[in-house]
Amino acid sequence: MAANGNGVSTTPKSPLARIQTQKNGGICHDDSGKPVKAQTIDELHSLQRKRSAPTTPLDGVQGAFATISEDERQRQQLQSISASLASLTRGTGPKVVRGDPAGKVQSVSHVAHHHHIEAPTISVSDSSLKFTHVLYNLSPAELYEQSIKYEKGSFITSTGALATLSGAKTGRSPRDKRVVIDDTTQDELWWGKGSPNIEMDEHTFMVNRERAVDYLNSLDKVFVNDQFLNWDPQNRIKVRIVSARAYHSLFMHNMCIRPTPEELENFGTPDFTIYNAGQFPCNRYTHYMTSSTSIDLNLARREMVILGTQYAGEMKKGLFCVMHYLMPMRQILSLHSGCNMGKDGDVALFFGLSGTGKTTLSTDHNRYLIGDDEHCWSDNGVSNIEGGCYAKCIDLSREKEPDIWNAIKFGTVLENVVFDEHTREVDYGDKSVTENTRAAYPIEYIPNAKIPCVGPHPKNVILLACDAFGVLPPVSKLSLAQTMYHFISGYTALVAGTEDGIKEPTATFSACFGAAFIMLHPTKYAAMLAEKMQKHGATGWLVNTGWSGGSYGSGNRIKLPYTRKIIDAIHSGSLLNATYHKTEVFGLDIPTEIKGVPSEILHPENTWADKKAYKETLLKLAGLFKKNFETFTNYKIGKDNKLTEEILAAGPNF
Ligand SMILES: Nc1ncnc2c1ncn2[C@@H]1O[C@H](COP(=O)(O)OP(=O)(O)OP(=O)(O)O)[C@@H](O)[C@H]1O
Numbered sequence: 001m002a003a004n005g006n007g008v009s010t011t012p013k014s015p016l017a018r019i020q021t022q023k024n025g026g027i028c029h030d031d032s033g034k035p036v037k038a039q040t041i042d043e044l045h046s047l048q049r050k051r052s053a054p055t056t057p058l059d060g061v062q063g064a065f066a067t068i069s070e071d072e073r074q075r076q077q078l079q080s081i082s083a084s085l086a087s088l089t090r091g092t093g094p095k096v097v098r099g100d101p102a103g104k105v106q107s108v109s110h111v112a113h114h115h116h117i118e119a120p121t122i123s124v125s126d127s128s129l130k131f132t133h134v135l136y137n138l139s140p141a142e143l144y145e146q147s148i149k150y151e152k153g154s155f156i157t158s159t160g161a162l163a164t165l166s167g168a169k170t171g172r173s174p175r176d177k178r179v180v181i182d183d184t185t186q187d188e189l190w191w192g193k194g195s196p197n198i199e200m201d202e203h204t205f206m207v208n209r210e211r212a213v214d215y216l217n218s219l220d221k222v223f224v225n226d227q228f229l230n231w232d233p234q235n236r237i238k239v240r241i242v243s244a245r246a247y248h249s250l251f252m253h254n255m256c257i258r259p260t261p262e263e264l265e266n267f268g269t270p271d272f273t274i275y276n277a278g279q280f281p282c283n284r285y286t287h288y289m290t291s292s293t294s295i296d297l298n299l300a301r302r303e304m305v306i307l308g309t310q311y312a313g314e315m316k317k318g319l320f321c322v323m324h325y326l327m328p329m330r331q332i333l334s335l336h337s338g339c340n341m342g343k344d345g346d347v348a349l350f351f352g353l354s355g356t357g358k359t360t361l362s363t364d365h366n367r368y369l370i371g372d373d374e375h376c377w378s379d380n381g382v383s384n385i386e387g388g389c390y391a392k393c394i395d396l397s398r399e400k401e402p403d404i405w406n407a408i409k410f411g412t413v414l415e416n417v418v419f420d421e422h423t424r425e426v427d428y429g430d431k432s433v434t435e436n437t438r439a440a441y442p443i444e445y446i447p448n449a450k451i452p453c454v455g456p457h458p459k460n461v462i463l464l465a466c467d468a469f470g471v472l473p474p475v476s477k478l479s480l481a482q483t484m485y486h487f488i489s490g491y492t493a494l495v496a497g498t499e500d501g502i503k504e505p506t507a508t509f510s511a512c513f514g515a516a517f518i519m520l521h522p523t524k525y526a527a528m529l530a531e532k533m534q535k536h537g538a539t540g541w542l543v544n545t546g547w548s549g550g551s552y553g554s555g556n557r558i559k560l561p562y563t564r565k566i567i568d569a570i571h572s573g574s575l576l577n578a579t580y581h582k583t584e585v586f587g588l589d590i591p592t593e594i595k596g597v598p599s600e601i602l603h604p605e606n607t608w609a610d611k612k613a614y615k616e617t618l619l620k621l622a623g624l625f626k627k628n629f630e631t632f633t634n635y636k637i638g639k640d641n642k643l644t645e646e647i648l649a650a651g652p653n654f
């Protein structure tokens with residue numbers, strides 16, 4: 001390099017200040033800033049991170065709320081986690097260590113059962129000598145790093161969300177769900193035809209549990225989340241989720257209620273524990289196993305085991321099943337519904353099967369969001385079970401669903417979406433991985449979330465059906481008996497596999513709009529709903545968010561802005577006082593006009609060019625309803641015989 005006598009090149013126009021080196025014997029110093037207070041690079045790096053609150057456990061930190069010493073608190077926490085991971089043959093938990101095995105060991109706790117730690121006797125197996133690192137309630141940032149470093153298929157999108165793949169399974173596996181049958185559950189739960197509860201014995205559960213626990217213990221590290229379910233403080237449930245993937249830990253961080261540092265310190269023993277060993281299959285030679293996937297629920301042990309599926313929704317909905325058992329035992333109704341509240345405190349529930357609009361319609365810029373999917377209705381009002389939302393993302397647009405769009409940012413888990421490999425912009429229209437693309441975000445990512453997520457008794461109960469036959473009216477007002485009839489029926493008709501040309505819509509009936517999750521007979525939940533609606537004077541509505549102007553293939557899905565106008569009219573009370581007339585066959589009361597909605601679409605017959613086809617399709621659907629309801633005709637709903645009869649008469653007549 002060409003240089004002048006000062007060792008620095010001189011260009012007259014150079015904006016750079018000349019560095020004076022003369023006085024220092026020709027050695028160049030940059031004295032523009034104070035030197036860092038570190039002697040080594042390691043020391044420098046250690047300056048970067050400040051010791052934090054106990055949610056991100058580090059050793060030797062005195063917790064702000066600690067009543068016991070920090071060492072003691074950590075020892076107890078690790079002991080509790082070790083006990084959760086105790087394998088049955090060994091009878092003890094593993095040696096658990098805090099922190100990432102790749103980093104420095106932060107604290108080794110010789111916990112429970114390890115009295116002889118100084119001189120271990122090799123009497124059981126090598127696995128009992130092994131340490132398992134526990135990554136306990138990590139923050140989203142830490143989980144991002146874990147995910148991106150160690151999990152293939154993890155990327156940061158252009159808006160900061162964590163894009164990830166759920167593996168071979170991109171949806172739940174209800175046929176692989178098993179529930180332990182014992183003396184208690186045999187009598188209490190719903191078994192047999194139509195029930196989602198497929199039995200398994202206690203012994204087989206333990207076989208699968210051992211398989212999952214051994215798998216988790218064999219890893220260098222596991223993630224542990226200690227969190228809550230249910231915003232009703234009197235009925236809060238403590239859950240622990242042990243998993244092998246940062247993705248699973250972040251998903252549950254978002255979906256369950258996040259404890260404050262203070263609550264975490266006093267967490268104690270969980271009420272329910274999930275062992276998610278989803279990367280590892282179950283053993284097909286094990287009794288009751290019909291595939292390599294198994295989701296096993298043991299209510300007596302308060303445990304759930306997941307083998308052979310990494311779809312995170314199994315954890316969310318597994319816990320929902322548990323709530324569908326625990327809450328009715330306390331006379332509290334658990335609901336597969338969204339829930340929001342107006343400025344005047346009017347609460348609405350949105351029931352519906354997957355993809356019918358619970359999340360989309362409960363996320364309403366003009367109302368407070370209480371929750372999008374799982375709620376409890378107690379004598380005190382409603383409460384959300386969860387701490388986050390799980391939105392479908394297929395064809396998501398900023399214009400139609402701005403609040404959900406904006407919630408997809410740093411901290412949000414984006415499952416199975418496709419993105420540009422360079423810009424990392426997500427293409428929400430791309431179904432290459434699956435149609436069931438999803439975003440899981442904390443509820444506070446919705447600007448008008450109501451926190452704490454509780455509200456007064458509902459005023460409106462909206463049943464959503466995505467009717468791909470296109471014969472149900474966009475909205476009908478229901479009597480209490482009709483509400484119960486449609487609640488027990490739980491109808492929807494989505495069209496699967498849209499790429500392979502036009503397919504016949506297939507009707508799905510799922511009792512209580514969530515048969516896959518209920519534990520007791522549907523009529524038990526129905527009786528509770530009827531009692532609560534009657535007591536609090538709630539009005540039932542049936543809203544078709546599906547097709548209009550013909551079935552799937554000839555008609556179109558009802559425009560979301562129209563559905564929103566309909567929902568607005570329900571909330572405001574204006575629809576309650578509209579003029580109604582009755583439809584034939586289903587006997588539904590439909591309004592003649594709604595502000596902002598073309599009147600001709602309110603009666604589906606008007607929108608069909610082929611009136612004969614309309615009538616045939618209507619009768620076909622009515623027949624399917626009738627057939628489905630046959631299984632319920634022998635049950636009494638609540639103590640009221642009269643209501644039972646009315647419900648039976650509330651179905652289609654033809
Ligand atoms: N008229 C409409 N009303 C409601 N949703 C509509 C309508 N038209 C299209 N959609 C789309 O249907 C989907 C409804 O999905 P949503 O996430 O609300 O389902 P969900 O009931 O919450 O299901 P899950 O229980 O599986 O979470 C969204 O993708 C939404 O954009």
Ligand SMILES: O=C([O-])CC(=O)C(=O)O
Binds near residue numbers: 171172317390
């Ligand atoms: O559970 C899932 O995967 C998604 C969901 O909310 C539902 O299906 O109701």
Ligand SMILES: [Ca+2]
Binds near residue numbers: 390
């Ligand atoms: Ca949803």
Ligand SMILES: [Mn+2]
Binds near residue numbers: 336354373
């Ligand atoms: Mn759901």
